[in-house]
Amino acid sequence: MLADEIARHARKKGAELVGFTSSREALRCLRAPWARSAVVLGLSIRHPLLATGVRYPSWEEPRQFIDVIMDAIALSVEEFLRGRGYRAMAVGASNRSVDLRNLVISSGLGVEGRNRLILTPEFGPRVRFSAVATDAVISAPPRRVENLCGSCRICRDACPSGALNGEFDISACESYNRKLERGSGLLVKKCTLCTDVCPVGRRWE
Ligand code: SF4
Ligand code: SF4
Numbered sequence: 031m032l033a034d035e036i037a038r039h040a041r042k043k044g045a046e047l048v049g050f051t052s053s054r055e056a057l058r059c060l061r062a063p064w065a066r067s068a069v070v071l072g073l074s075i076r077h078p079l080l081a082t083g084v085r086y087p088s089w090e091e092p093r094q095f096i097d098v099i100m101d102a103i104a105l106s107v108e109e110f111l112r113g114r115g116y117r118a119m120a121v122g123a124s125n126r127s128v129d130l131r132n133l134v135i136s137s138g139l140g141v142e143g144r145n146r147l148i149l150t151p152e153f154g155p156r157v158r159f160s161a162v163a164t165d166a167v168i169s170a171p172p173r174r175v176e177n178l179c180g181s182c183r184i185c186r187d188a189c190p191s192g193a194l195n196g197e198f199d200i201s202a203c204e205s206y207n208r209k210l211e212r213g214s215g216l217l218v219k220k221c222t223l224c225t226d227v228c229p230v231g232r233r234w235e
Contacts, residue, residue, distance in 0.1 A: 052167070068133055068137070138172055
């Protein structure tokens, strides 16, 4: 089965999560009208390559590091599909102009959490995604993830800007982050508290 072969290849290249979707609506974000399916790839931010003893000030630095690895894995899956005669196009994690959220949810790899981030049962929000659009018709058993937050409110209580009280207040979050950047003099200094405190997927720590 093509799905199994792709998953085997992606895992061999380092992907920890592999999902598939053929939802037309979800595929739209890839801007590839010819695509009939997408392969969705995930890698946790606790990748062993990060275990070098370096202490990062926040998740932002390891996130950028993981994005580069995800780009390489997506390109490898693109190449794999092309080798099978299919059209394929990788959309790497570092391509910030494409929002992969709907694609990830549709593939069943994760759901949106109260912190507005995609949560996976395996790694909580500490995971990055990339995708590969293809004209191959890929059928795979559906994977479904239920609400992972339950009655938890930890991120809401930890949020220093109040952005998670009720509907997500993106302007409160952004203005807090601007303040942080100005204070630190670092462009990459970002608040990542709602990622740090989430208890989902912490079993590996
Ligand atoms: S990034 Fe920080 S300020 Fe923004 S929602 Fe998360 S915890 Fe709140
Ligand atoms: S901290 Fe709790 S409420 Fe927030 S996203 Fe994680 S599980 Fe959901």
